[in-house]
Amino acid sequence: MARAKPELVRLHELTHGQFADFFALLGEKTRGATREGKPYFTCRFRDAKRTAALMVWNDGPWYELCERVWQVGQFFKLRGTYGESERFGPQLEIQNIRPLLEADKADGFDLSQFIECSRFNSGEMFAALLDLSEKQIADGGLRKLVRTLLERYAEPLQRLPATLNKFHPFAGGLLEHTLSVTRNCLLLADKYQAEYPNLKPPLNRDLLVAGAILHDIGRVVEFNQDLLTPQPTIPGRLFGHLFLGRDLIRDTARELGDVNPELVQLLEHILIAHLNLPEWGSPRLPLVPECLILHHADDLDAKLEMYARCLTRDQAAGPFTDRDPVLGRHLFKGRSV
Amino acid sequence: MARAKPELVRLHELTHGQFADFFALLGEKTRGATREGKPYFTCRFRDAKRTAALMVWNDGPWYELCERVWQVGQFFKLRGTYGESERFGPQLEIQNIRPLLEADKADGFDLSQFIECSRFNSGEMFAALLDLSEKQIADGGLRKLVRTLLERYAEPLQRLPATLNKFHPFAGGLLEHTLSVTRNCLLLADKYQAEYPNLKPPLNRDLLVAGAILHDIGRVVEFNQDLLTPQPTIPGRLFGHLFLGRDLIRDTARELGDVNPELVQLLEHILIAHLNLPEWGSPRLPLVPECLILHHADDLDAKLEMYARCLTRDQAAGPFTDRDPVLGRHLFKGRSV
Amino acid sequence: MARAKPELVRLHELTHGQFADFFALLGEKTRGATREGKPYFTCRFRDAKRTAALMVWNDGPWYELCERVWQVGQFFKLRGTYGESERFGPQLEIQNIRPLLEADKADGFDLSQFIECSRFNSGEMFAALLDLSEKQIADGGLRKLVRTLLERYAEPLQRLPATLNKFHPFAGGLLEHTLSVTRNCLLLADKYQAEYPNLKPPLNRDLLVAGAILHDIGRVVEFNQDLLTPQPTIPGRLFGHLFLGRDLIRDTARELGDVNPELVQLLEHILIAHLNLPEWGSPRLPLVPECLILHHADDLDAKLEMYARCLTRDQAAGPFTDRDPVLGRHLFKGRSV
């Protein structure tokens, strides 16, 4: 006798032994053979935060469907038991499985559960960034250049991660990072303009704000449209986001026609030099102070996100996190102050 | 016949061929001999911004005074002509010279003309820093620790440069830099507390402010009291300012007795790790996010001062500065925006 | 019918297929599930030199005890067969198992079999080191400082490894290394005092001996008291053993009161600079020759232990060892001379 209809749970919230309904993405389907030569499939189903394996034996009920019908990248509704094994990791035993139906969307299916996302709403972040570009850039030509680029690339800006696996590696991460860097730059621009009032040439606040908003704009053409794991495009690998971002600025400024060429040149320079040192991937050294401010605003924001993510996700016993593979260190979390 | 009494001018404001009265510090006195074997002295007189040579020949009027009386480190009032020679640089020919009199102080002598100083008033900066420590550190014990150290080392803090020849290399530079770094940290602390409201453990604003105020406190014992060119002390060279600054915190906290030991420990950590990477002289990697913020607040402020100083002093023709020897690059100054 | 009572053997001495009694430490207990979803435990039992797995199936005799009673870190007496499998490594099949009894200690249980130890007796090494400190340090204050620290940290000094996985990574390793470095320093101090009799300032033999004895003293607070695998403490990670060792010297000297402050200062310096170069973790360069001697005495001893351990344990066919992962090379062992 079948069990009662279980509740609908998110895959990554299932506990060891729990029987439930859940949606999942088929991320991988690999043919295997037992030592005795019997064929089987290892299917890996996942949501944004967990991947679990389903073994499909050739004498089991799902083999034929699996072999002929199930497609990697397809969504399914499953009913079954979740378990964790030391040797084999998260495992599924299922009672039923079927492809996603249109009706499921009303019934709780939410694409964003399958993609790790920024904590912030992309639309709101984009509106905030656009608002900053409108209010904080005094020069009309430059403002128009920035707004044109933001509007033209609104979709990938809201969708992409900042990087694939270093910092802000989640959907909307590029926008979250860009907005935060821009705010850092505004704070620092105002402070240092006050501190160095007689600097010649003076700090150009417009330039810095525009540079912050566009510093990673090249990412929108560096990565493709794969929603789940964006891949580098051909220009992405052949040139990288510094060249591509500068191209976007050059071409758009040329198209608009009425942007101050000196500003465009400086904007291009701070974009390609904002990684600061050659050993960090910067093809040129920063030759204007705005670029230096942008560099620190950017680097701090990226690193801090890595610290925050490591601290948030860590599950190690003891006062230190496990060694973060990108930061290369154990962070200190066991503090009461 | 003697010329009319000339006006009193600052040494570094004299122009080629100008005859004037001026005060100067005897910075160097070296015995020499001509090719014919006649002895002479090369004396170098200076103020904060220029050094000029006076040749004292043994058949001239000043030889005996120079040999017997004039002391390096002594101030003088001179009357004479200033000239610039390609081969020998700035030169003096004098009509009269005498040691500084007490009365000269009323008559225009100002010690600060002989020392390159911060653009900001040391007393005001110190008051501002003390004020920040009072208002921005909520924890009573930590606040007391910071205030105790500020008050105890008020004099060298107001007198010393931040470094001898890298950044803020002028009297008051240590204080100017410390105040600016603290302000950077406040801006960034407030911003990132808002951005990561759920971080566990949360960003500790007190810790960051205290760390910013004290991050270079070790300098007060790293350098000696030589007003004009502070030299490293014995502990300064044997241990460096990171060890020494941490010692000051440890010893003072122990003395005060009522400072939260966890806060003290974290404060010590962010002090010794704020240079971030081993290759930049940091003996430990930053293990808490406050240290990362402090690092960027500090490094940006130091580098920006170097950019500003290079741009301000540069006299190169063309759109780029001469190569800055510390930054290792030509900065771009020929911009109209 | 049960087999006859087997003899008591050390776990690491069991051969493939041997049936025996042995003591073992439960080092790990992990829950798993078969592909069919049946739960089981993988237990790993070990002594100092071998770890073997015991599979505890949920339809077997030990499942309930394992789940409810057995604790990681607990010692057991086991009776069973040892085997080695290519895929699963060392494996156990047991006939009986029970927790360690007090009486077992009389019956052959020896804690030291479960911890890899120095070849030398810790008590004897400690006595030898204390003896060197008494006889080879002429200055009374310095001698007292060294003795105080040795006596105060006698227990961890005798227990700890020198490092967790680089050199002397076994119980007593810290003491073995310290004693050997001290002896190296004595040999070299005498030789170089004779070779540079007129050096000004002269080599200070007391300083060198005290520096050698205390060069790694910070380890006693860098690591915790976990007998089997000591973990870094909070101060251990936040500051590292160089800062912590210097703290011990500073605080103890202050407490004792009658130690020559110049000697203390030099001792602190050679402690923090004995790693020699920044790229090897030294926060300061050695500024006195004693530090240089200490560095070589230390580094040679550490590296030589790594060579000896690699050569001793290696089982590779052919004239070279397998690549040592720390040394990064294959050592040459196939020589007859």
Added chain:
Amino acid sequence: MARAKPELVRLHELTHGQFADFFALLGEKTRGATREGKPYFTCRFRDAKRTAALMVWNDGPWYELCERVWQVGQFFKLRGTYGESERFGPQLEIQNIRPLLEADKADGFDLSQFIECSRFNSGEMFAALLDLSEKQIADGGLRKLVRTLLERYAEPLQRLPATLNKFHPFAGGLLEHTLSVTRNCLLLADKYQAEYPNLKPPLNRDLLVAGAILHDIGRVVEFNQDLLTPQPTIPGRLFGHLFLGRDLIRDTARELGDVNPELVQLLEHILIAHLNLPEWGSPRLPLVPECLILHHADDLDAKLEMYARCLTRDQAAGPFTDRDPVLGRHLFKGRSV
């Protein structure tokens, strides 16, 4: 009833599920035990391009033969079914197996199928190299030196790879690389002699050709005679191929007696310095221009082979190859021009 006699196929050409006869080398034989303690062997059979596992269970028909008779390094004729399993990789299930017979050589066994080889015939490459040495080296003594070395080490030169796993890592690779580098040098020598006709001292074409032919001659004593995976010899590890190659030149020149000693000295120099920079393993910097040409001729040829091999073997989807582990990059293959 046995199946019909299958056709003879190469191991690496078998497809999943194919039943066939094939020759294979026993590359590895490891004893194991099941969780239940039953012994078995894992045997790995291979040809030049594929390795497949055969599990020999102790209750199966081959256990005794496997345990007592089968030798690693021996060739066999097998009849069975090939399969691929995700977890266990390529697997074999066999119906029959016997050691190679002499008659098999007439029946299709070809040793070269078991060794990855150069695309070019070794004998022809060797003849071509010898021919270059005869025709392109004008100096009689030098020509004799080169020919003597080529003839003396003809066998290993034709058999060895250029390196074990960096470039030209296949039998005959050393010769293929040497011939190609020599041809590069000839092209460049002629070009640059024409371009710098008045260089003093002039480019010595003989020296460059001899250097190219002999630049890796030390490999012939650096590696042993293991046909399938040559291992470093004792001198190979203690000295490396630069020292050993120079020894061969020195000793042979001394033996021949009539080679211009200046030429020998320069030849030795360009051999030991052709890796150019210390960070690439060169013990000396190139001090003559011939060495620079040799360096580029060599490095380009090595790297280009790596590019070609990566592009040829890559099976990644998309326009880029998988990351090449030696080159450290994804090559671009998705081009139509």
Added chain:
Amino acid sequence: MARAKPELVRLHELTHGQFADFFALLGEKTRGATREGKPYFTCRFRDAKRTAALMVWNDGPWYELCERVWQVGQFFKLRGTYGESERFGPQLEIQNIRPLLEADKADGFDLSQFIECSRFNSGEMFAALLDLSEKQIADGGLRKLVRTLLERYAEPLQRLPATLNKFHPFAGGLLEHTLSVTRNCLLLADKYQAEYPNLKPPLNRDLLVAGAILHDIGRVVEFNQDLLTPQPTIPGRLFGHLFLGRDLIRDTARELGDVNPELVQLLEHILIAHLNLPEWGSPRLPLVPECLILHHADDLDAKLEMYARCLTRDQAAGPFTDRDPVLGRHLFKGRSV
């Protein structure tokens, strides 16, 4: 009585004590003052290979002309005696001096004597390069792109050095280097096409030739038009020749409209990646084999020119040159073979 009219000699051919007529460029004019305060000028006159000083004392005959009329960058005809002094270097004592007259050009003045030039005729090199572009690039669009750029930048290509002080640092050096690199690439392209006939994708000879011709095209906008010592332009410093060269290709291809976009993309890639490694200034790694060939063709040509120049100019006694400051080594020149 004046001496007889001397012969006309080149400045750099004058010997110690020789009295002669010669043309020279006034390269520097600096005001000085003697120790006694008397003003004078130090003028430095030069041709392509020598600079000599003329002291113009204020009581001598040339002071007024020098102060008021002589301009740096102006050419003069001088009559006087050349001498060399250890302390002051090459010196002039003149009997007469006047600005260059138009008639002097007929009388032996040759501008090229004042600029160090390529050994080869610029016009002929340019014709040869154009010819290669016509004959060796099969693709019509690509050929047109290359020709357009060559013709558009014919003037600076023929005038500029390849670099200011590393390799080919003389007028026409950019063209000499470009032509030589192109020839290298042709040789290597033909050879490696033959060696890897089945490479997929195949080596694209057109791409390689176009890449060679244009690899340093960015130099034409990196440097200004100063004939004697070209200076970096603003874009030159802000972006460098890799970015600028790619811009020229992109913009010209867009303008022409009918160039295969895949070829343009690959051409841009090999241009920006031809420096190979990030530590040598390459912002991207080479992802196609053509880029690797271009890299070696370029680097060998640059380094070989440095070797040749060092060997040609060196005047050191003994078998080695003085240490070349760029190469960082003493080259071997004392060979008879």
Added chain:
Amino acid sequence: MARAKPELVRLHELTHGQFADFFALLGEKTRGATREGKPYFTCRFRDAKRTAALMVWNDGPWYELCERVWQVGQFFKLRGTYGESERFGPQLEIQNIRPLLEADKADGFDLSQFIECSRFNSGEMFAALLDLSEKQIADGGLRKLVRTLLERYAEPLQRLPATLNKFHPFAGGLLEHTLSVTRNCLLLADKYQAEYPNLKPPLNRDLLVAGAILHDIGRVVEFNQDLLTPQPTIPGRLFGHLFLGRDLIRDTARELGDVNPELVQLLEHILIAHLNLPEWGSPRLPLVPECLILHHADDLDAKLEMYARCLTRDQAAGPFTDRDPVLGRHLFKGRSV
């Protein structure tokens, strides 16, 4: 009237203004011209510790002799006054000068005064080294090899510095360093043989002693016979002392015929690998522990000599030496303990 005959003093012991007789070597003779065009010579006379200039004007008494007769490298007896000038440094004004006479050797001339020498007698050091080789090397063949090399190169071993300007840069320095390193090795060999009695393979004391004695033997052919400033020979620059030292061992062992080839091979290995790391110039990593001991024995001795020399010669005011240009640091000398 001439002054009374002054006493004979060493050049480097003369004080400012002292009139004396002294011997000196003419180290440099350079022709110059005054600004007025009058020729003169600058001659530099020196002994081991000081160089002083003599200006020979063409209207003075020594011009003709200087021009025609005086040779660089010749010794002279001078009578005159010594002076020191800030601008021109040590200067001489002479009353008389003549070439060295044979009789002067009886009268106080001592060649060693002109060469900086080891503090130890070369003959005694050589005897001591020979004695160590006889008594401390048990293996007859190895002992004979070492003795043969010592005897064959006794002269350069006693004459040469260890390096030109890094450590032991004075005559006899090679021998002083070699003897000291050998003694270090003996101390460490005995200690570590006792500490690792069961090491397999055991430490070979003979090998270590022989390696120590011969570790820098290549220097004897790396440098030429110039007594005052030895220059690298052609093989010295083309191969360096590691290759050359190994050649001496190989060739001599082959010549002697009865040396254990395994010992020779190991001896060659520890010679070429004793610099330890590639970044320090070692072409191979040490693969036997004897090489590691030799490395530390060598490196410590070299560095300690640099410390001692810096401390001994330093004249800086204050507690630290001037920055040592090779060590790159200020040593601490201001200590009373």
